[in-house]
Amino acid sequence: MARRDSTLRIETDCSACPIRHRAVCAQCEPDELSVLNDIKTYRSWKAGETVVMEGEPLDFAASVVQGCATLTRSMEDGRTQMVGLLLPSDFLGRPGRDRTAYQVTAATDLTLCMFRRSAFEALLRDTPHVADRLLEMALDELDAAREWMLLLGRKTAREKVATFLLMILRRATLDGGPARAELPITRDAMATYLGLTIETVSRQMTALRRDGVIATDGLRGISTADPGLLAEAAGEDADGAPIV
Amino acid sequence: MARRDSTLRIETDCSACPIRHRAVCAQCEPDELSVLNDIKTYRSWKAGETVVMEGEPLDFAASVVQGCATLTRSMEDGRTQMVGLLLPSDFLGRPGRDRTAYQVTAATDLTLCMFRRSAFEALLRDTPHVADRLLEMALDELDAAREWMLLLGRKTAREKVATFLLMILRRATLDGGPARAELPITRDAMATYLGLTIETVSRQMTALRRDGVIATDGLRGISTADPGLLAEAAGEDADGAPIV
DNA sequence: CGTGGCTTTGAAACGGGTCAAGACTGGTGG
DNA sequence: CCACCAGTCTTGACCCGTTTCAAAGCCACG
Structure with missing residues (x-):
């Protein structure tokens, strides 16, 4: 580490x-x-x-x-x-x-x-x-x-994970760089943040990758070719800031 | 109203x-x-x-x-x-x-x-x-x-409802009065606050009453004979402020 | 004495949790 | 250089709590 x-x-x-x-x-x-x-x-x-x-x-x-x-x-x-x-x-x-x-x-x-x-x-x-x-x-x-x-009370597991990834990508990509980042925390910490279990986080990461919403690079690296798709998976308002 | x-x-x-x-x-x-x-x-x-x-x-x-x-x-x-x-x-x-x-x-x-x-x-x-x-x-x-x-991410429906009732009783009972209050909001608003459905809120209210944790007075009035029991139902730390 | 809004109750479906293996990763020492 | 190991992550099968869908009860008010 x-x-x-x-x-x-x-x-x-x-x-x-x-x-x-x-x-x-x-x-x-x-x-x-x-x-x-x-x-x-x-x-x-x-x-x-x-x-x-x-x-x-x-x-x-x-x-x-x-x-x-x-x-x-x-x-x-x-x-x-x-x-x-x-x-x-x-x-x-x-x-x-x-x-x-x-x-x-x-x-x-x-x-x-x-x-x-x-x-x-x-x-x-x-x-x-x-x-x-x-x-x-x-x-x-x-x-x-x-x-x-709002996330903890109303979002589905998939939306929770997508929202987290989007947030990390946005904070890492401050000025229009490529939509790529290293996750600063483990799956366990993600689960603790999202109000889920580690297994569910893992399953949703797999599902998002399978669906082409994100790509992974090792355990910590993530990227997305289509930020709009990720925002949609996160359940964001269409009029939400289209950053990343 | x-x-x-x-x-x-x-x-x-x-x-x-x-x-x-x-x-x-x-x-x-x-x-x-x-x-x-x-x-x-x-x-x-x-x-x-x-x-x-x-x-x-x-x-x-x-x-x-x-x-x-x-x-x-x-x-x-x-x-x-x-x-x-x-x-x-x-x-x-x-x-x-x-x-x-x-x-x-x-x-x-x-x-x-x-x-x-x-x-x-x-x-x-x-x-x-x-x-x-x-x-x-x-x-x-x-x-x-x-x-x-913490409530939204980790508590059960029963704990959520008990926590809400305890909070209302505490805010209403500022200086050691009886543990009795009027709920300021409808079941629907409670559900919106607790990240639940209205049906689940209703069921948990019924269950808490059935279990003798609270008593109700009309739709809006609530009271508890044993605040410790309510705090326990809310999943509070034993060392939490024993107010109410 | 209806009428509409709010609440309660019931039955069935489903999403995420739990439990249990198994796989991958990086580091250590033979 | 490879075998091993601990920590981390992934996957599968099953279970349970909450949601969903549906209907009935209650209450205030006109």
């Missing part, structure tokens, strides 16, 4: 940061950035490692710099639902609360840009650009969570 | 507002309140009326003063999922975006305290107390949405 062939040397200078323009610091001016620069620290986890356990203290806020983290919520008997998938530039943490309701796990090798919670809360008070951006990001997350509620 | 026997005369003065201490204006000082006072307007809808259609312009932000509104998201073929249930003090609107992705419907007779979008956005810039509170509320909504994802 440690496929970190290009271990991109993390810059300590914010202005060269790969997520600079999309993260919680996106709207900061140079002087604000230098404040951030002074209080941030980087930390990395290997794929599979736990970042924080459900219900434990979370004494930092952070941005995903590189890799993929998952948020999951579990019931006593072990049933588990993923409630968030954090990709580079996404935010982790909950200002005003000192523990997390979710288990945070590194799905791939992961690097976070972290701030102590107290320092970050001071930042929120003093730096409107950070608070504004955080509100914007929280509202985007809320929209995404609600979109996922 | 127009059971508005106590048509509480809405005060125009914020300081006497029933949701004053929990809404987006909760942290405002007297002088800030007077600014709000000047730009707000009230508007009411009858049960069943549509406030805004999915995808239409939403040129205001608002707080629920009285009644209950629902947010729903639909697919082309008509499948519908409720993604939010707004009770008094809850916030409606999306600063920074001019249209809504959800259909907003009055589930009961409804009164909103509204602000023009532009005026509200100005308020956000000038009144940190409002912006702070809005961020806090957005993060609470996000937690609630994620909790609902």
Whole structure:
């Protein structure tokens, strides 16, 4: 899993940061950035490692710099639902609360840009650009969570899998590249995200491939020749954004 | 449905507002309140009326003063999922975006305290107390949405219904009153919220009553003698807040 | 005393879960 | 270089919970 062939040397200078323009610091001016620069620290986890356990203290806020983290919520008997998938530039943490309701796990090798919670809360008070951006990001997350509620409550297994693949292709293909991507998570994690079992995910992947909706390249690589077909399989509105 | 026997005369003065201490204006000082006072307007809808259609312009932000509104998201073929249930003090609107992705419907007779979008956005810039509170509320909504994802993805029909009833009882029984409440929505709306069919909701309500977990009083009234039993039926962690 | 909307109940069908093998992949050590 | 192994994924057969389809009951209201 440690496929970190290009271990991109993390810059300590914010202005060269790969997520600079999309993260919680996106709207900061140079002087604000230098404040951030002074209080941030980087930390990395290997794929599979736990970042924080459900219900434990979370004494930092952070941005995903590189890799993929998952948020999951579990019931006593072990049933588990993923409630968030954090990709580079996404935010982790909950200002005003000192523990997390979710288990945070590194799905791939992961690097976070972290701030102590107290320092970050001071930042929120003093730096409107950070608070504004955080509100914007929280509202985007809320929209995404609600979109996922529609998927979990009403979509069929086939539509669920197709929707997930489409989302990954869209996030990977930011500016009109080819519709091809590496899945950042295992089948198991996909099942946890989609409210399915791993067997059902596997069967639907096979069915979508058999039907010519997607092509696979190894276990993790996916692509689609006809994004419209995939969007249709995902049960998307015809007027939905025809990206990818 | 127009059971508005106590048509509480809405005060125009914020300081006497029933949701004053929990809404987006909760942290405002007297002088800030007077600014709000000047730009707000009230508007009411009858049960069943549509406030805004999915995808239409939403040129205001608002707080629920009285009644209950629902947010729903639909697919082309008509499948519908409720993604939010707004009770008094809850916030409606999306600063920074001019249209809504959800259909907003009055589930009961409804009164909103509204602000023009532009005026509200100005308020956000000038009144940190409002912006702070809005961020806090957005993060609470996000937690609630994620909790609902666990329900939609992993809970059984019986657990879903029990969870909903428990949530209603908890919100109605704010400070240790008896565990009794009126359901603010129809069976149909419950089904839409829980990702079930109306028939399944009805069957599970019957089963919970038969099993002595709840008692019903007419179609809308519910109560429970043993909140622990209901929490268990809802699949809650033993260490979950034992409220109600 | 109908009428229409909402709710309950029943019987049958079906989608996804469960259980159980088996196949593929990448890494390790002989 | 190949055999082995553990982890991951795929496939098959069967089962069960929820949906679907259909009909009847209840209630408020005119």
